[in-house]
Amino acid sequence: MPGEFDFIRRFLHHFPKARVPVGPGDDCAVLAPSRGALCVTTDAVVEDVHFTRAGFSPADIGHKALAVNLSDVAAMGATPRWFVCALALPRDFPAAHLSGIARGMAALAREHRVDLVGGNFTSARELSVTITATGELSRPPLTRSGARPGDWLYVSGTLGDARLGLAHLKAGLRKGGPVRRQRRPVPRVALGLLASRFASAALDVSDGLAQDLGHLCTASGVRATVELARLPMSAVVRRE
Ligand SMILES: [Mg+2]
Structure with missing residues (x-):
């Protein structure tokens, strides 16, 4: 199995350079919000809980891990800007599959102009991808507590x-x-x-x-x- 440094290089290679004061490679990333407040969320996708390796391609897993986080940022009415990604990889995990995860994640990141600014690799029994994403708010956040009697209820897309x-x-x-x-x-x-x-x-x-x-x-x-x-x-x- 390649060392952590090789993993990082292999993974980051798929993402454009982050537009931040300090990006991946230091102990922390440094962000410079352009205005207003930030919202932050974290969510993980875990093998055999949220996906199976038989049913999902590596790119599907990468896409899904970022999508569930962007979805939370979207639900607050914020614009997604930056994310960090922690990968837990089984010891025998093929390097090509790591690139696949990065490709699926990077394609969605590009679509929403959201930058990967840091992350971590660890080994584990099951594959999991944990992402923490931030978004910028240009108006008050949409929360769960603002509904009032008489409001209409809308859902996006189709259910189920x-x-x-x-x-x-x-x-x-x-x-x-x-x-x-x-x-x-x-x-x-x-x-x-x-x-x-x-x-x-x-x-x-x-x-x-x-x-x-x-x-x-x-x-x-x-x-x-x-x-x-x-x-x-x-x-x-x-x-x-
Ligand atoms: Mg959610």
Whole structure:
């Protein structure tokens, strides 16, 4: 297995140079926010919990690890700017797969103009990718506690696809829209920014609408009425 330095070089090689005062290579990165407040979040994807190596390519894993974090930043109505990445790698992990993870992560990072500014490698029994992402706020953050009686409830996209994708993967299916949604979640960054101008509250729906709506209602001290027939669902989810 190559040394940590080789891993770092191999991984960073896929990312553009970070636009920060001090980037990867020092003990800390140094960031220079252009305005206002920063929001910060962290989330991990862990082998056999959030993905399997049989069902996900290395690039899928890299994409997903960053996407779930960008999704949290988006839900606050912030613009994602910087992230750090901690990788736990099994001892036999192939170097080519490390490049794959970096490629999937870097493609999504480029799309959202968010810079990798640091990270860490450690060895572990299971593969996991932990990312901490920051975003800049140009207006007050969207929190879970701002909902008021009379507000309308909106969701983005369609519900249930990723969960169905997980069931498909477990059943051995490797293709189709739901599997893609499970492997390649799309962070709704532009929508989060737009929503921050109009919405009273928001959250990232990652545990399913029923559970996450419960979190929002509890934080806001409100109740919600949902007409099930009006929930947006893709044709494939409706059929199942
Ligand atoms: Mg989330």
